[in-house]
Amino acid sequence: MSEKKNIPTDGFALPEKNKANHNDELLFVNKKLSQQIEERKKRAAELIIANIELAYQNKEKENRAAELVIANTELAYQNKEKEKRAAELVIANTELAYQNQEKEKRAAELVIANAELTFQNKEKEKRATELILTNNELEAFTYISSHHLQEPLRKIQVFTDRINTDEHQNLSDKGKFYLERIEVAASHMQGLINDLLTYSRTNVTEKKFENVSINEVINKVIEDLSEEIDLKKAIVKVSGNCSAYIIPSQFHQLICNLISNSLKFSKQGEIPRITIESIYTKQKTKNLPSSSDYCHITISDNGIGFEQQFESRVFEMFQQLHSRAEYKGTGIGLAIAKKIVENHQGIITAKGKLNHGAKFDIYIPVL
Known part of the structure; x- marks a missing residue:
């Protein structure tokens, strides 16, 4: 039998070695x-x-x-x-x-x-x-x-008094008139000297302040002026009561001058009425500190008063707004009052209306 050979389907065959x-x-x-x-x-x-x-x-x-x-x-x-x-x-x-x-x-x-x-x-x-x-x-x-x-004033007064006593019957009417005028002039000069001394003392007197009731001072002044008050049949009304550190003697002089002023300038045929009031207050004027406490003293009367235009002059020395023949005085009393108030670091003002009285306002620091 003859051996069959493998024939590749694609028409050719590779060698085994090449295939490997x-x-x-x-x-x-x-x-x-x-x-x-x-x-x-x-x-x-x-x-x-x-x-x-x-x-x-x-x-x-x-x-x-x-x-x-x-x-x-x-x-x-x-x-x-x-x-x-x-x-x-x-x-x-x-x-x-x-x-x-x-x-x-x-x-x-x-x-x-x-x-x-x-x-x-x-x-x-x-x-x-x-x-x-x-x-x-x-x-x-x-x-x-x-x-x-x-x-010399005392000598003038002594000799005029002797003439008046020993020789009065030998004087003529004109001589008696002249002698009377000498006595009036001497009396006026005496008052003027006394007021000048008082004014000078307000500057040189030692300023010893004491805590004093104002009413005590006012009542003492009223007592001292009792004869003048009775003579004028005046009515003095006092109200309120402040205490302040003051110079007692000077404050006595201040109140005395103001009350005397009201008595002196009272109206003829009308009973003088003087009202005095003292109260504590915070002052309401521009001239003093508003933070301090003050004793406000008001003294008013129903006297002859004065013209409003003279308010700033009433405290000046020798200022007399009325006839000297009718109202005797030296014109120093209110100047003394103003000086005393200034010594107390206070102020004093005056208001008046002719024939409708006068009013004085005083502000004094309490301490």
């Missing part, structure tokens, strides 16, 4: 291809990761770019603000330099003003010293002169 080599090559190629595919997969995976990282970096760059835009904008704004501040600083420095110059000028002016003030203070101290010396000399002159005037 071909398979090995194919396996190798496949393996190589598999490796390349794996490498490509790895590269693709790495590429994906790289792309993701790149995308993230791009986003970060965009964010940084946006932040940089904002930062640049802010920087530009800050630069503008710095330029504005710099301009303002230049203006401020210019203003400061001007103010410093002005301060230097003011300082120089202040030095001059202080020097002038020092000079003026020294001048005032000199004037004050001179004024004190002058016042002391004037007070001494008034006091000594008044005492020296007392002696």
Whole structure:
């Protein structure tokens, strides 16, 4: 029998050896291809990761770019603000330099003003010293002169009294008239000297303040003036009661002068009515501190009063608003009253209306 031979279906047959080599090559190629595919997969995976990282970096760059835009904008704004501040600083420095110059000028002016003030203070101290010396000399002159005037006045009064007693029957009517005028003039001069002495004492007398009831002083004055009050049939009404630190003797003189003034200037044919009131108050005048407590003393009457235009003159020395022949006086009584009130760091004011009485308001610090 003859052997059958394998014939390839594609029309030709490979040798066995070649076929084996071909398979090995194919396996190798496949393996190589598999490796390349794996490498490509790895590269693709790495590429994906790289792309993701790149995308993230791009986003970060965009964010940084946006932040940089904002930062640049802010920087530009800050630069503008710095330029504005710099301009303002230049203006401020210019203003400061001007103010410093002005301060230097003011300082120089202040030095001059202080020097002038020092000079003026020294001048005032000199004037004050001179004024004190002058016042002391004037007070001494008034006091000594008044005492020296007392002696010749007493002699005039003694001799006129002797003439009136021993020689009155030998005098003619004209002589008696002249003698009467001498007695009146001597009496007026006596009153004037006494008032001048009282006025001078208000300056030189030692000022010892005591806490005293004002009513006690008023009642003592009314007691001392009882004869004049009874003679005039006057009605004196006292109300209220303050206590204050006063100089008792001077305050007695003050109240005495004011009540005597009301009695003296009473209306003919009408009973004098004098009202005295003392109350505590916060003063309401512009001449004294409003924070202090004051004793407000009011003395009013129904006398002849005075014209309103003379309010500022009634306290001046030797001011007499009425006829001396009809109303005797020296014109010093109210000046003494004003001086005493000033010694008490207070004020006194007067109000009046012709034929409708007068009113005196006194404010004395309580302490």
